[in-house]
Amino acid sequence: MTDVAVAGNRTAWRGKLGTEPVAARPSLDARRALQxxxxxxxxxxxxxxxxxxxxxxxxxxxxxxxxxxNPAVIAKPITWDATLxxxxxxxxxxxxxxxxxxxxxxxxxxxxxxxxxxxxxxWALGVWWFGxxxxxxxxxxxxxxxxxxxxxxxxxxxxxxxxxADREVPAPFTAARAVGAPVARALWxxxxxxxxxxxxxxxxxxxxxxxxxxxxMESGEPVWLQDLQKAGASLVGNQGLAASxxxxxxxxxxxxxxxxxxxxxKGTLVLAIVVxxxxxxxxxxxxxxxxxxxxxxxxxxLLALLALAYWPLRTVPAAxxxxxxxxxxxxxxxxxxxx
Amino acid sequence: xxxxxxxxxxxxxxxxxxxxxxxRLVAARPWQRGAVVTDTDISHLLMGIxxxxxxxxxxxxxxxxxxxxxxxxxxxxxxxxxxxxYQASGARALAVGHCAPHLVHSAAMVYMFAAIAxxxxxxxxxxMSGMGGTSGMSTLHVPTLAFLFxxxxxxxxxxxxxxxxxxxxxxxxxxxxxxxxxxxxxxxGPLVTEAVGExxxxxxxxxxxxxxxxxxxxxxxxxxxxxxxxxxxxxxxTVVGCRIAMGVTMALMLVLML
Numbered sequence: 372m373t374d375v376a377v378a379g380n381r382t383a384w385r386g387k388l389g390t391e392p393v394a395a396r397p398s399l400d401a402r403r404a405l406q407x408x409x410x411x412x413x414x415x416x417x418x419x420x421x422x423x424x425x426x427x428x429x430x431x432x433x434x435x436x437x438x439x440x441n442p443a444v445i446a447k448p449i450t451w452d453a454t455l456x457x458x459x460x461x462x463x464x465x466x467x468x469x470x471x472x473x474x475x476x477x478x479x480x481x482x483x484x485x486x487x488x489x490x491x492x493x494w495a496l497g498v499w500w501f502g503x504x505x506x507x508x509x510x511x512x513x514x515x516x517x518x519x520x521x522x523x524x525x526x527x528x529x530x531x532x533x534x535x536a537d538r539e540v541p542a543p544f545t546a547a548r549a550v551g552a553p554v555a556r557a558l559w560x561x562x563x564x565x566x567x568x569x570x571x572x573x574x575x576x577x578x579x580x581x582x583x584x585x586x587x588m589e590s591g592e593p594v595w596l597q598d599l600q601k602a603g604a605s606l607v608g609n610q611g612l613a614a615s616x617x618x619x620x621x622x623x624x625x626x627x628x629x630x631x632x633x634x635x636x637k638g639t640l641v642l643a644i645v646v647x648x649x650x651x652x653x654x655x656x657x658x659x660x661x662x663x664x665x666x667x668x669x670x671x672x673l674l675a676l677l678a679l680a681y682w683p684l685r686t687v688p689a690a691x692x693x694x695x696x697x698x699x700x701x702x703x704x705x706x707x708x709x710x
Numbered sequence: 711x712x713x714x715x716x717x718x719x720x721x722x723x724x725x726x727x728x729x730x731x732x733x734r735l736v737a738a739r740p741w742q743r744g745a746v747v748t749d750t751d752i753s754h755l756l757m758g759i760x761x762x763x764x765x766x767x768x769x770x771x772x773x774x775x776x777x778x779x780x781x782x783x784x785x786x787x788x789x790x791x792x793x794x795x796y797q798a799s800g801a802r803a804l805a806v807g808h809c810a811p812h813l814v815h816s817a818a819m820v821y822m823f824a825a826i827a828x829x830x831x832x833x834x835x836x837x838m839s840g841m842g843g844t845s846g847m848s849t850l851h852v853p854t855l856a857f858l859f860x861x862x863x864x865x866x867x868x869x870x871x872x873x874x875x876x877x878x879x880x881x882x883x884x885x886x887x888x889x890x891x892x893x894x895x896x897x898x899g900p901l902v903t904e905a906v907g908e909x910x911x912x913x914x915x916x917x918x919x920x921x922x923x924x925x926x927x928x929x930x931x932x933x934x935x936x937x938x939x940x941x942x943x944x945x946x947x948t949v950v951g952c953r954i955a956m957g958v959t960m961a962l963m964l965v966l967m968l
Contacts, residue, residue: 403872411868414958418860418965423711461713472958475864479871593854661853663968 401545405680406478406488406533409526412676413491414475416667420468424664430464431457433666437503440510445500452501470494488530495527502666508565514575515566515622516584516654518670525673528558532680544629546680556629559681563626563643567619576615582607585654591662603653621646633683640678647674712966714766720959721765727952728758734943749791753784753812754952757819761959764822774823781819788813811866811953818859818960825850826967850967860964867957874950 399407424430435453438446456463474494477487499505499521506513506521513519534549542548546555574580585604589597607614621642628639651657651671658669731754738748760777763770772780792813795803804810826848850856942948 398876399872407868407872410871411864414864414868415860415961415965418864418958418962421712421716421962422966422968426712465713465716475868476871476954476958479868479875481872481875595854657857660965661857661968 401682401684402533402535402548402680405529405545405676406484406535408676409491409529409533410475410478410487412475412668412672413471413478413526417468417470417472417475419660419665419667420464420471422663425464425468425666426461428457428460429664430666431460434502437507439504440507440512441504442509445505445509449501449504484535488534491530492527495523495530498523499527508569511572511574513569514572514584515570515618515670516575516581516650518655519569520562520565522667522670522673525562525670525677528562529673529677529680532558532677542684543633544681544683546677555681559629559677560626562677563622567622567626570615570619570622576612578609578611580611581614581618581654582609582611588654588656588659591664592656592659593661596656596661600653600656618646629681636681636683640682643678644675647671647678650674717765720962721762721769723955724758724762724765724959725769726758727955728755728762730943730948730952731755731758734948737940737943749787750808750812750949750953753788753816754949754956756780756784757815757956757960760819760823761956761963764963765959774826777823778820781816781823785813785816785820788816805869811870811957814859814862814866815953815956815960818863818964821855821859822850822960822963822967825852825856848967850964853968856964856968860961863957863961863964867954867961870950870954870957874947874954877946 419425431453434456435450438449438453441449471494474487474491477483478491480487503521503523504510506519506524507517508520532546532549532555536549538549538551539547543552544555546559550558569575575584582604585600585607589600592600625639625643625646628636628642630636631639648671651669655669655671656662658667658671659665660668731751734748734751735755738751759771760781763772788809791809792803792807795807795809799807
């Protein structure tokens with residue numbers, strides 16, 4: 372710490388600059404680290420929700436638009452919700468933004484992590500329906516490139532997988548700790564196989580389907596990002612079918628990877644992170660945040676975060692703790708580290 | 711546009727941060743020999759005033775150019791401190807050291823004031839008035855940099871909150887588990903403080919003022935006689951809480967001006 376010692380008219384710097392020892396810190400295991408990343412994303416979402424655009428009719432129309440193509444049972448509540456928001460735009464949007472802000476802070480604050488994670492699941496499910504129209508899953512508009520099956524549902528999935536409980540100790544990977552390895556693997560497979568399916572739907576495998584989607588994100592972006600997207604779109608060109616097949620194959624490999632031996636699984640997880648990064652940069656333009664008007668970061672970072680939750684762990688003996696309960700989680704007989 | 715009342719709420723929070731920092735500075739009794747004044751309090755005080763002025767133009771104080779100079783000095787100071795921390799503790803200092811977040815905060819302030827100081831923004835703080843007004847929102851040059859700053863600020867905010875709540879949890883558990891006041895003193899010292907002074911015989915701090923993490927002053931045995939308000943002001947939660955509020959608000963401002 373830097374101190375300024377003041378004595379009479381004389382001020383002098385006091386302290387041993389640059390020589391302070393780093394203080395003892397609360398424990399931080401892989402799951403807590405992933406929880407914190409999730410918290411940061413929620414916090415960013417909350418901040419984004421305070422943008423001026425969200426207090427205009429543009430936001431309301433964006434919500435109402437998600438009803439298009441959905442079955443009536445899904446679409447009608449969305450329309451009702453959009454109308455309600457239209458009548459109380461400022462108040463409701465301020466509440467939405469504050470809720471997301473509090474979710475982020477709540478997950479980061481150890482005593483409230485369970486409450487915040489549980490609330491985030493409920494909130495995410497609500498937003499998935501009323502704000503994203505179930506991610507276009509039922510309307511035929513879903514694509515892994517535009518955030519299918521809805522970015523916000525991945526928040527809910529992460530909250531469940533990162534829940535601070537231990538059903539399986541030691542667990543083969545972080546996501547298995549709360550729900551067990553079989554369930555965690557099944558959830559992973561369902562998600563990535565569904566993405567592979569969406570990549571091959573008629574709209575997405577159309578000749579200009581992929582390039583059109585990439586080019587459609589250019590508006591309002593910084594020049595350097597527009598250049599990147601133009602390059603990406605021209606690279607794909609009218610080879611939408613080929614691009615979709617390549618993407619679908621990669622997604623299937625990723626889906627089955629968690630069932631393979633650890634070494635191969637790591638390779639497929641790296642592939643998952645690369646694909647997620649590629650999608651986030653080229654197809655999602657960083658969620659459109661730099662163009663203003665984005666409500667969230669879109670699915671790219673969440674898919675990458677999810678992949679990290681499946682990274683194989685190795686079991687190590689638990690070290691004796693001098694101070695109990697530094698972690699927000701219950702004491703365990705064994706702990707795990709990233710392999 | 712973002713309603714004025716929302717920006718006013720955040721401006722009020724910044725004024726509270728500034729007031730708390732000012733109170734801490736006063737409580738340190740800088741007019742007395744051997745008083746300890748922390749740079750983080752000075753930094754928080756200045757940032758609180760500056761940010762309140764950016765959020766609510768009626769609270770603006772100094773011209774943009776002056777604020778750029780002020781925060782450039784703070785940036786240089788915390789940059790120097792980070793380099794020294796790095797030399798002492800390696801790259802870990804960047805992640806868990808207390809100076810790195812303040813460096814980012816100061817640099818973000820320089821960026822915000824410099825990036826809106828365009829001719830269209832006019833003089834003084836008037837360039838920010840559009841931020842909360844209805845005539846249009848001010849934007850920052852190089853918005854990518856604003857986004858990166860916002861990400862880093864949010865990262866440090868989350869980290870601060872986790873570490874703060876973890877420490878409180880740990881201390882509470884230690885108290886509950888030991889049910890012995892002596893253990894609190896023995897355990898709390900090294901946990902709560904990044905001691906500048908030499909550790910006391912009990913593992914805590916030696917008597918006399920010293921500084922804890924993130925600008926927290928630890929008065930050792932002397933703190934026992936101080937008032938409850940001073941104790942609250944000197945607690946780690948107060949300083950880190952101020953930094954968390956500042957990080958969230960600064961990230962918000964950066965995103966609003968993308």
